[in-house]
Amino acid sequence: MSNPNPIGVFDSGIGGLTVVKALRDQLPNETIAYLGDTARVPYGPKSPETVQRYALELAHMLMHKNAKALVVACNTVSSVALPLLTRKFSVPVIGVIEPGARAALQATRIQHVGVIGTRATIRSGAYERALRASNNNLRVSSRACPLLVPLIEEGLLDDDVTDRVILRYVEPLLADGIDTLVLGCTHYPLLSAAIARVLGPEITLVDSAKNCASAVQETLDQQSLRSPSTKCGELRVAFTDSADNFLNVARDALQLNFGETELQPLP
Amino acid sequence: MSNPNPIGVFDSGIGGLTVVKALRDQLPNETIAYLGDTARVPYGPKSPETVQRYALELAHMLMHKNAKALVVACNTVSSVALPLLTRKFSVPVIGVIEPGARAALQATRIQHVGVIGTRATIRSGAYERALRASNNNLRVSSRACPLLVPLIEEGLLDDDVTDRVILRYVEPLLADGIDTLVLGCTHYPLLSAAIARVLGPEITLVDSAKNCASAVQETLDQQSLRSPSTKCGELRVAFTDSADNFLNVARDALQLNFGETELQPLP
Numbered sequence: 001m002s003n004p005n006p007i008g009v010f011d012s013g014i015g016g017l018t019v020v021k022a023l024r025d026q027l028p029n030e031t032i033a034y035l036g037d038t039a040r041v042p043y044g045p046k047s048p049e050t051v052q053r054y055a056l057e058l059a060h061m062l063m064h065k066n067a068k069a070l071v072v073a074c075n076t077v078s079s080v081a082l083p084l085l086t087r088k089f090s091v092p093v094i095g096v097i098e099p100g101a102r103a104a105l106q107a108t109r110i111q112h113v114g115v116i117g118t119r120a121t122i123r124s125g126a127y128e129r130a131l132r133a134s135n136n137n138l139r140v141s142s143r144a145c146p147l148l149v150p151l152i153e154e155g156l157l158d159d160d161v162t163d164r165v166i167l168r169y170v171e172p173l174l175a176d177g178i179d180t181l182v183l184g185c186t187h188y189p190l191l192s193a194a195i196a197r198v199l200g201p202e203i204t205l206v207d208s209a210k211n212c213a214s215a216v217q218e219t220l221d222q223q224s225l226r227s228p229s230t231k232c233g234e235l236r237v238a239f240t241d242s243a244d245n246f247l248n249v250a251r252d253a254l255q256l257n258f259g260e261t262e263l264q265p266l267p
Numbered sequence: 268m269s270n271p272n273p274i275g276v277f278d279s280g281i282g283g284l285t286v287v288k289a290l291r292d293q294l295p296n297e298t299i300a301y302l303g304d305t306a307r308v309p310y311g312p313k314s315p316e317t318v319q320r321y322a323l324e325l326a327h328m329l330m331h332k333n334a335k336a337l338v339v340a341c342n343t344v345s346s347v348a349l350p351l352l353t354r355k356f357s358v359p360v361i362g363v364i365e366p367g368a369r370a371a372l373q374a375t376r377i378q379h380v381g382v383i384g385t386r387a388t389i390r391s392g393a394y395e396r397a398l399r400a401s402n403n404n405l406r407v408s409s410r411a412c413p414l415l416v417p418l419i420e421e422g423l424l425d426d427d428v429t430d431r432v433i434l435r436y437v438e439p440l441l442a443d444g445i446d447t448l449v450l451g452c453t454h455y456p457l458l459s460a461a462i463a464r465v466l467g468p469e470i471t472l473v474d475s476a477k478n479c480a481s482a483v484q485e486t487l488d489q490q491s492l493r494s495p496s497t498k499c500g501e502l503r504v505a506f507t508d509s510a511d512n513f514l515n516v517a518r519d520a521l522q523l524n525f526g527e528t529e530l531q532p533l534p
């Protein structure tokens with residue numbers, strides 16, 4: 001049993017392409033349909049009800065492309081809309097928070113995990129809840145890092161200024177004594193080299209994008225949904241409005257191969 | 268002839284408080300009603316039609332408070348909605364672009380002006396148009412500085428990282444040979460000390476907030492709308508949704524005195 005249909009991946013914007021990159025690496029034969037809601041980015045400051053409504057719209061657009069699974073490549077949507085999406089659609093729905101939390105629980109030796117993310121994600125407490133659900137004795141130290149997304153979108157991925165900002169953000173977490181750090185924002189894998197450099201070899205970095213891709217692979221295997229193809233799958237990228245220069249930054253840094261992006265206006 | 272009613276000031280969020288500060292300094296006897304649209308910030312990425320619609324809504328809300336003049340403390344709104352607002356309302360409407368451009372034209376000795384702003388403001392070309400409308404031979408060098416707003420909102424107003432980012436942004440403008448730099452974003456006056464430090468004494472800094480306040484004063488005088496009071500006017504601050512920590516940053520840095528802010532939901 002197998003299924004040649006695309007995996008549908010969506011995000012509030014462009015950052016979710018880090019999840020696409022991880023999926024391409026782990027599941028090269030799968031076709032991927034990516035949809036980024038650049039018309040309404042960012043979702044962070046919006047109310048949960050609004051984010052849920054937007055997530056349903058994007059999921060419907062991907063289901064019209066016959067998605068065999070929905071991947072929520074966005075922390076904000078993952079934190080407020082997964083139960084709703086799971087209820088509304090018959091295909092499997094995979095977010096970024098559970099897989100990241102699971103990987104962190106496996107990685108930490110001293111039961112003390114750090115989480116970095118946008119202000120909205122940290123305020124939501126979603127990672128803390130997911131981590132503590134499995135281990136009530138776990139210590140979690142979180143830190144909002146509002147400058148990292150703008151630095152990434154400016155393309156300063158390998159830059160002294162960015163390293164200094166990272167150091168400033170992670171210093172209190174290191175002082176707290178974490179041994180594992182979750183990158184709780186789909187933009188952050190673009191900085192994983194810089195963050196690893198600043199953290200040093202003692203701290204395990206948990207990349208939500210990679211762990212999300214592993215969870216997708218597991219689900220497809222369990223439900224016999226893998227593509228029958230042995231050829232490289234296609235990658236189709238669409239946005240609800242024009243994409244800014246960050247698309248070039250992400251495409252280059254991730255070495256993602258896709259042609260023209262499609263403009264897919266909201267209904 | 269005089270008028271005790273408030274001056275209505277609005278912005279897409281909190282940044283417009285720099286204009287309020289300039290108004291308080293120049294017109295201490297005037298009462299000010301400020302309205303920040305934190306529910307829908309930022310306006311930069313939104314279409315001109317949407318920004319115009321939002322601007323009309325905010326202006327109506329201030330007119331219900333009997334505003335005797337409307338001050339558009341937002342570059343995005345100033346660049347796309349001033350003619351519409353002027354047509355729709357009988358009170359004077361003052362934006363930030365014209366006054367800034369006028370001050371820059373007076374300041375430049377070599378007819379070469381630099382403009383910094385958000386990506387949306389620079390892309391709109393609004394300052395270039397306003398500057399060139401009066402002097403076709405003027406050279407204008409513009410630069411989008413997307414990291415400055417996040418750095419300001421993080422409160423890094425006097426910080427080595429911020430200075431390095433500023434230097435990187437203004438270096439090409441200095442190399443171009445400007446002698447005057449317009450701060451084309453209502454957030455930037457919070458960095459005017461840092462920017463002046465990086466630029467050095469040879470470059471004249473044009474603060475749009477201060478020049479907007481001067482234009483307001485001029486207009487009130489011309490139309491006999493100054494407050495009859497000799498006491499310090501009130502400052503009332505309202506937002507369409509809760510304000511984040513940047514409100515504390517701005518209040519402290521500007522030394523603005525106001526009590527509880529009011530939550531004024533959109534209609």
